[in-house]
Amino acid sequence: MFVGFSYYVFWNYCVDDYLRIGESTTLKCVDKFTRGVISVFGPQYLxxxxxxxxxxxxxxxxxxxxxxxxxxxxxxxxxxxxxxxxxxxxxxxxxxxxxxxxxxxxxxxxxxxxxxxxxxxxxxxxxxxxxxxxxxxxxxxxxxxxxxxxxxxxxxxxxxxxxxxxxxxxxxxxxxxxxxxxxxxxxxxxxxxxxxxxxxxxxxxxxxxxxxxxxxxxxxxxxxxxGGTFDYSYDHLGNGPTAPPDxxxxxxxxxxxxxxxxxxxxxxxxxxxxxxxxxxxxxxxxxxxx
Incomplete structure (x- = not known):
C-alpha cells in the first residue's frame, strides 16, 4: 500500500487538490520513495x-x-x-x-x-x-x-x-x-x-x-x-568468483x-x-x- 501510494504521489504534481496532501508532505514522500528505490534496486539496475x-x-x-x-x-x-x-x-x-x-x-x-x-x-x-x-x-x-x-x-x-x-x-x-x-x-x-x-x-x-x-x-x-537472441540471464549476479586483489x-x-x-x-x-x-x-x- 505504501509503495503504491508513493508511486502515485511521485508521478503526479496536482496532489494538493486531489489527495489533499500538502507540498512539504509530498516532497518528503518523493524523497523517501527515491531513496528507497535507489537503496534497494540501485546495485542491480545502476x-x-x-x-x-x-x-x-x-x-x-x-x-x-x-x-x-x-x-x-x-x-x-x-x-x-x-x-x-x-x-x-x-x-x-x-x-x-x-x-x-x-x-x-x-x-x-x-x-x-x-x-x-x-x-x-x-x-x-x-x-x-x-x-x-x-x-x-x-x-x-x-x-x-x-x-x-x-x-x-x-x-x-x-x-x-x-x-x-x-x-x-x-x-x-x-x-x-x-x-x-x-x-x-x-x-x-x-x-x-x-x-x-x-x-x-x-x-x-x-x-x-x-x-x-x-x-x-x-x-x-x-x-x-x-526480437534479439542475446542471453539476458542475471541469475549469476553477485555469485561469481571474485578475483584476488592485485x-x-x-x-x-x-x-x-x-x-x-x-x-x-x-x-x-x-x-x-x-x-x-x-x-x-x-x-x-x-x-x-x-
Missing part, C-alpha cells in the same frame, strides 16, 4: 557492466558493425545536464547528472567514476578484433566534441569516399540509441519533462536515478519482445600507463580506420552508391 554484460554488448555491437562499443551522449536544459551511456536495447549503463555551467561534455570526463575503473585496472576485460587488429579496451560512440581518445569513436565530418560515408552513416545511426533511450525515459516519466526549478539539485539527482532504475527494470522485463593496480606508474592508453590518439585513429574497413567489408556490398 551497476557498471559485468563481464557477462560486456560479452553480450560485444555481440550486440558486432551485429551492427561496431564490436566493443557503447553509445555516449548528453541531453540538457539551460541549467542542468544529463550525460549518459546506453546500449542498443535502451539499457542506461551510466548517467552523470549535474549543473551544466561547471560540467560540460569535456570536463565531465575528468569526473572520478567515468574511467576510474579502467585506469585502476578494476574494469572487466574487453577483447575484440576489428579488421584483423586486436583491441583490449572498450570504446564509446560519441559526437565530435569529444577528444581523440582510444575510448571514443567519432563520426567523420564531411566524409569523402564511399567507405568513409558508409562509416559515418553507421556511426551516426548507432549513436541515435542514446537519443532513443532518453526519449523513452522522458515518455515514461513526466516528472523529467516538466520544469524543475523548485527542486533541490540533490533531490533532482535522486529523481533521475530512480527514473533510470525503473526504466531499466522495464527494459529488462520487455527484452523478450525486442597490489600492482595501486602502483602509480601502472595508473599512468593505463591513463595514457585511454587517451592514446594513435589508437583512436587506428581504431577508426579499422572500423571504416570493417564496416565496408560487412556492409559495403549493400551500399555501393551512397
Amino acid at each position: 551497476r557498471k557492466p559485468t563481464t557477462e554484460d560486456i560479452e553480450r554488448l560485444l555481440q550486440m555491437g558486432e551485429a551492427r558493425g561496431f564490436p566493443g562499443q557503447y553509445v555516449r551522449g548528453d541531453h540538457g536544459k539551460p541549467t542542468v545536464m544529463l550525460e549518459a551511456v546506453a546500449s542498443q536495447d535502451l539499457w542506461i549503463w551510466h548517467a552523470f547528472f549535474g549543473v551544466a555551467g561547471s560540467n560540460n561534455d569535456i570536463n565531465v570526463l575528468n569526473q572520478p567514476d567515468v574511467f576510474n575503473n579502467v585506469m585502476q585496472g578494476r574494469a572487466p576485460e574487453v577483447h575484440f578484433s576489428v579488421n584483423r587488429t586486436e583491441y583490449n579496451m572498450g570504446y564509446y560512440l560519441s559526437d565530435g566534441i569529444y577528444p581523440e581518445w582510444a575510448t571514443f569513436v567519432k563520426s567523420i565530418p564531411m566524409p569523402q569516399g564511399d567507405k568513409r560515408k558508409l562509416f559515418a552513416q553507421h556511426q551516426e545511426g548507432a549513436r541515435k540509441d542514446i537519443e532513443r533511450a532518453f526519449g523513452v525515459l522522458q515518455s515514461r516519466f513526466a516528472i523529467i519533462r516538466n520544469p524543475a526549478r523548485s527542486w533541490h539539485l540533490d533531490a533532482l539527482k535522486h529523481i533521475m536515478d530512480t527514473c533510470i532504475i525503473l526504466h531499466n527494470m522495464i527494459v529488462e522485463d520487455e527484452r523478450a519482445t525486442y 597490489d600492482s593496480n595501486n602502483d602509480f606508474q601502472e595508473f599512468l600507463r593505463r591513463r595514457h592508453n585511454v587517451r592514446d590518439k594513435q589508437i583512436h585513429r587506428q581504431l577508426q580506420q579499422d572500423l571504416i574497413e570493417h564496416i565496408w567489408e560487412r556492409f559495403g556490398h549493400e551500399n555501393i552508391h551512397i
Whole structure:
C-alpha cells in the first residue's frame, strides 16, 4: 500500500487538490520513495557492466558493425545536464547528472567514476578484433566534441569516399540509441519533462536515478519482445568468483600507463580506420552508391 501510494504521489504534481496532501508532505514522500528505490534496486539496475554484460554488448555491437562499443551522449536544459551511456536495447549503463555551467561534455570526463575503473585496472576485460587488429579496451560512440581518445569513436565530418560515408552513416545511426533511450525515459516519466526549478539539485539527482532504475527494470522485463537472441540471464549476479586483489593496480606508474592508453590518439585513429574497413567489408556490398 505504501509503495503504491508513493508511486502515485511521485508521478503526479496536482496532489494538493486531489489527495489533499500538502507540498512539504509530498516532497518528503518523493524523497523517501527515491531513496528507497535507489537503496534497494540501485546495485542491480545502476551497476557498471559485468563481464557477462560486456560479452553480450560485444555481440550486440558486432551485429551492427561496431564490436566493443557503447553509445555516449548528453541531453540538457539551460541549467542542468544529463550525460549518459546506453546500449542498443535502451539499457542506461551510466548517467552523470549535474549543473551544466561547471560540467560540460569535456570536463565531465575528468569526473572520478567515468574511467576510474579502467585506469585502476578494476574494469572487466574487453577483447575484440576489428579488421584483423586486436583491441583490449572498450570504446564509446560519441559526437565530435569529444577528444581523440582510444575510448571514443567519432563520426567523420564531411566524409569523402564511399567507405568513409558508409562509416559515418553507421556511426551516426548507432549513436541515435542514446537519443532513443532518453526519449523513452522522458515518455515514461513526466516528472523529467516538466520544469524543475523548485527542486533541490540533490533531490533532482535522486529523481533521475530512480527514473533510470525503473526504466531499466522495464527494459529488462520487455527484452523478450525486442526480437534479439542475446542471453539476458542475471541469475549469476553477485555469485561469481571474485578475483584476488592485485597490489600492482595501486602502483602509480601502472595508473599512468593505463591513463595514457585511454587517451592514446594513435589508437583512436587506428581504431577508426579499422572500423571504416570493417564496416565496408560487412556492409559495403549493400551500399555501393551512397
